[in-house]
Amino acid sequence: MSVFYDKFERHSQGAGLKGNSTHYCPGCGHGLAHKYLAEAIEELGIQENTVLVSPVGCSVFAYYYFDVGNTQAAHGRAAAVALGHKLSNPEANVISYQGDGDLASIGLAETVSAAQLGAPITVIFINNAIYGMTGGQMAPTSLMGQSTATSPDGRSMYNGQPMRMAEVIAGLDGPVYVERVALFDAKNRRLAKKAIKKAVQCQVEGRGYAFVEVLAECPTHLKMSPEDTEKWVKECMVPIYPLGVKKDLATESWWKRPAPNFEADHFLHAVGASSDTTVRHCDAFPVHLNPADISLKLAGSGGDGAQTAAMLIARAAINEGYDATHIPSYGPESRGGTSYADVHVAKDEVLNPASPHPDVLIAFNAPSLAKFGPTVVKGGTIIYDSSIVKDVPPGIDPGVRVVGVPFTEIAVDLGKAVVKNIVALGALQAATGIFPKATLTAAIGQMLKDKCALIPLNEEAFAWGVKAVEELGK
Amino acid sequence: MAQLKERPKPFLLPDYCKGCGRCISACAKHCITFDKEIDAATGYVPVVIDLDACNACGLCMDACPEPYGLRETPQDVDFELQDPAKLFGSKTPRPEPKVVPNTLIPLPKTEPLVIKGNYASALGALLAGCRHVFGYPITPSTEGAELMAKLLPKLDGTFLQAVSEVAAVNHMYGSGGAGYPCMTFTSSPGFSLMLEGVSYMIGAEVPGVFVNIMRGGPGLGNIAPEQSDVKLACRGLGHGNTHAITLMPSTPQEMLDLTMLAFELTFKYRNPVVILGDGYLGQMTGKVNLPAAMIKPGIPTWAVNGDADHRGNLISSIYLSEHDLEMHNIYLNDKYRQMEENETRSESFMTADAEILIVATNTPARASKGAVQDLRRQGIKAGLFRPITVWPFPVNQLMKDLAHVKHMVVVEASNGQLEDEIRLALSKAGVTQLPVMSHVRHFGGMLPQQTEVLAHVKAILAKEVR
Ligand SMILES: Cc1ncc(C[n+]2csc(CCOP(=O)(O)OP(=O)(O)O)c2C)c(N)n1
Ligand code: SF4
Ligand code: SF4
Ligand code: SF4
Secondary structure, three states, rough: OOOOOOOOOOOOOOOOOHOOOOOOOOOOOOHHHHHHHHHHHHHHHOHHHHEEOOOHHHHHHHHHEEEEEEEEEOOOOOHHHHHHHHHOOOOOOEEEEEEHHHHHHHHHHHHHHHHHHHOEEEEEEOOOOOOOOOOOOOOOOOOOOOOEEOOOOOOHHHHHHHHOOOHHOOOOOOOOOEEEEOOOHHHHHHHHHHHHHHHHHHHHHHOHHHEHHHHEHHHHHOOOHHHHHHHHHHHHHHHOOOOEEEOOOOOOOOOOOOOOOOHHHHHHHHHHHOOOOOOOOOOOOOOOOOOOOOEEEEEEEEEOOOHHHHHHHHHHHHOOOOOEEEEEEEOOOOOEEEEEEEEEEOOOOOOOOOOOOOOOEEEOOOHHHHHHHHOOOOOOEEEEOOOOOOOOOOOOOOOOEEEEEEHHHHHOOOHHHHHHHHHHHHHHHHHHOOOOOHHHHHHHHOOEEEEEEEEHHHHHHHHHHHHHHHHHHH | OOOOOOOOOOEEEHOOOOOOOOOHHHHHOOOOOEOOOOOOOOOOOOEEOOOOOOOOOHHHHHHHHOOEEEOOOOOOOOOOOOOHHHHHHOEEEEEEOOEEEEEEEEEEOOOEEEEEEHHHHHHHHOOOOEEEEEEEOOOOOHHHHHHHHHHHHHHOOOOEEEEOHHHHHHHHHHHOOOOHHHHEEEEEHHHHHHHHHHHHHHHOOOOOOOEEEEEEEOOOOOEEEOOHHHHHHHHHHOOOOOOOEOOOOOHHHHHHHHHHHHHHHHHOHHHHEEEEEEEEHHHEEEOOOOOEEEEEEEEOOOOOOOHHHHOEEEEHHHHHHHHHHHHHHHHHHHHHHHHHHOOOOOOEEEEEEOOOEEEOHHHHHHHHHHHHHHHHHHOOOOEEEEEEEEEEHHHHHHHHHHHOOOOOEEEEOOOOOOHHHHHHHHHHHHOOOOOEEEEEEOOOOOOOOOHHHHHHHHHHHHHOOO
16 A cells, blocks of 8 residues: 555654554554545545645544645644645645544534535544543543543533534535444445545545544443444444435536736736826925824714725825825724724824824714814814704814814715715815815825716815815805 | 456564454454464564465455555565565655745836735735635734735635634644645734644744734723733743744834735744734725735745645644654754844834933834934934834844933833833843833723823933932
């Protein structure tokens, strides 16, 4: 059998004559399952592109024996490791080999989710009704009444009941092939070998996820001779874990994944980067607002568009060759509530990206105006939605200029309430002269470059915002 | 062998037999029995086969759990042969795994992007050749995963939303172990869950990049920015003797640049790399320039790539023998030492003559830089030291900046985790005379502000003058 190493050199005893026997106890089912898996790999001719993921448990050292790519995984995580490998390296045949403590207990979530994902990996599940490696503790698969190191008086209802993994996995939509087999006699061994080969073949053919549960003997911790263990598996385990095919779908091959793309143009297009130089409209930093770093705050309720408007200001500033930042702040997660944005526009480098004391506040509703109005610095500007806020609250520094513009009314008149943030941008431009109009409209155009039809409406909203402030000034 | 007319009979080297007896119960002809004595080499009682009674049905061979126990072998082979190499023929040598080197793909010059820190980090990963991302949603890092979910299908890569952070890090273990650049975006509680896997990755030398956009804790805490995972990243990456280069960016541009660097370093050292950002930085939109080239990754020699070339490779962190594990840890420590020697990074701002040295990372470093400028305008000799790697800590650079320092102020959004790193690094470097140290700290989701730093320094000076 070429799929096994000629000599088990990774084994600590590999140097001596015992370099050709396994570390498993006499009569252990792992050895048989290994043989059938090795034969399957050999017969399918896939030794050159197979990766075996070995688990934590007695079979942790499966990599001593299999002459294929080998990865050893943390307790319970073999299926997740196998999946990560398969998704990155779709050509490889990835086999996750796991015990019952590993697969059905600590790694249950990884097991079930990998199965449901349905990617073509092969899972060989050794159910010996006990934890082997750590000394015979109760497994999720231990039988009722079975006494183990951690159920010394026998598994009772208080310890839960045996877990039928093949049925659990077969009940999911992801897998294409699920079978339970056993190793206790010649007929079943032949079926086991066939099932393991078929499970690997499902993967080779790109047909999907396959799972074989193998009822295996652990003579050591069942504390019986190998022969009696065979009998125990047959007489006690099989009634609880019925053998046979649980699921076998006639799926077509579907697993085809192209190699990742590394073309420069394709990449730049995907990320929205452009080599077209942006036109500058502004000849000097708006030092009349602040000599080096203008701080703005835009506040409203979720949906007012404060974040989009904030983004547009930042983008406009960067187009003009300055530095800018925008930090959004939402209410608790996505459940509505207030939302505000801190924006900085700096001549050279934004240092403090928060706006605890803004030069400019745009308030979309009364609570925002009440909360942040008093934080605006002397000489600063407040622009608020006068369609919504009827009275300017007290507490605002008399040195602050307060401008009311009916953002919502204007936007509704234009037929789309959502453009009220663009009205606000127009008002900002007219009230502060932060940048020339063209700077801001260019940024709007850039943002809408994939939705060109919306540009005229937005430009109109902007113009109305400008006009509203200019009229106030008259 | 299949051509042989006669079916082969079983052949057994007693030294490979564990005396389990599974062949005995399999043989319908009853031609297998236990031997009389214990085999001295194995300590087991092997079986003996009466080949005259055998009809070569093969059932015993199917029943034997030992790969080289019962085999079909021509019977003329010398039973006394003790050398397995002679017995099984010499091994066909496998090809030495080849390195497929990275290729640089030049990119034309583009206008700056205006994007969030999280997005910048995602683009950095893509530019570094990462096409495999495994994530689990958690604020405030989610946009990174979201952008990857949007872009990777266009680039024929993979974004998988894992079932949990535990699964995500193990997907990375599989992907990184296959030699592919892979990453995840997470935030504090998610990073906690990944630490088991990080320890395994370090033990098995699997590369992978972790972007942890830190939020308020402990426990569920809140989703506002903190810097309270510095200790976790520098001192607690899962169980065992673990370390990983930990980078702390300060701007969206650095989110991109340091993510690219993280991929370079994670492969250079075959060790995970952690990027710690505060929640502000992930959410913050700013100006980001793309580099002049993108990387198309090759395949390293050590990868378990599932091809003929790499067949003999193994990804594993087990060393059962105490001696072997000690050697492995000595080897890892040597790697850590190389990282300490070669990979410390920092920024010094107005430190040459600084008497007051502010130390800060991430967003608080920007506020501190602003405070330094304010202080300088007022004639106060202040400077900023910004560690870019917190592990390894850039202690040599810091020591240079300490020349005139009378007072050090650590500004951070945690209860002194950065300060602890500074003290530890200076102490290990043999600095016994520390300058006076004080701090500006916030936790719970608030970041120290420029005005606070300024006020703190002024207060210090006022007291010193008195
Ligand atoms: C996180 C973690 N918890 C516990 C262990 C200890 N452990 C090692 S093997 C094992 C049980 C393995 O049992 P099973 O998967 O049934 O395999 P078997 O040994 O029976 O082949 C446990 C609990 C571990 N290695 N890691
Ligand atoms: S303890 Fe049980 S499962 Fe483990 S090697 Fe021994 S017999 Fe096999
Ligand atoms: S080949 Fe058949 S008859 Fe011969 S020893 Fe084996 S099981 Fe018995
Ligand atoms: S089955 Fe194999 S190991 Fe067990 S007694 Fe027979 S030859 Fe020996």
